[in-house]
Amino acid sequence: MLVNYTSKELDLTARTMRAEALSEGNLGMLMVGNVIVNRVIANCKTFKDIRTLTEAIYQPNQFSGTKNSLFNGTATTLEKNLAKRVIMGEYYHPATDSLWFYAPKTGDSCKDTWYGENYAGKYKSHCFYKPDPGVCPELY
Secondary structure, eight states, X not given: OOSOOOHHHHHHHHHHHHHHHGXXXXXXXXXXXXXXXXXXXXXXXXXXXXXSHHHHHXXXXXXXXXXXXXXXXXXXXXXXXXXXXXXXXXXXXXXXXXSEXXXXXXXXXXXSEETTEEEEXXXXXXXXXXXXXXXXXXXX
C-alpha cells in the first residue's frame, strides 16, 4: 500500500477518478488515480502539506471533477477496485511520476511544459506532467 486510506477515502478517490476521466476508460481513470496518490506521496512543490487522499482531492483549484455531477453519488464496485489498485501501487505511464494533468481544448496538442513542469506523455485527451528528477525524490 502506497498511502493509508479509509473506506470513505477509497470512495472519494474512485469518484474523483470517475469525474475526471470516465470518458478515458479504466486506464484513464487509473492514471488520474496515480496523480492523486502521487500528490500524497510527494513532499514537494504545492503538495508539501498534503498527507491524505482527502487533502489531495480537495486541495483548492486542483481537481475540477469535484464540481462535476459525475463526482456525486457512491462509487461503483469497479471504480473502487480501480482506486484500490493505484493506492496499492499500480502505476501507468505517463502518469507514473506525474503530479499534474489537463485536457487541452479540442484540436490543441499538449504543451512541452505546463506551469513550468515537464511533459510526461499523453493518454487519450489528457496530458500528464511531472517534476524534474530530484525535485520530488519520493516519486522516483
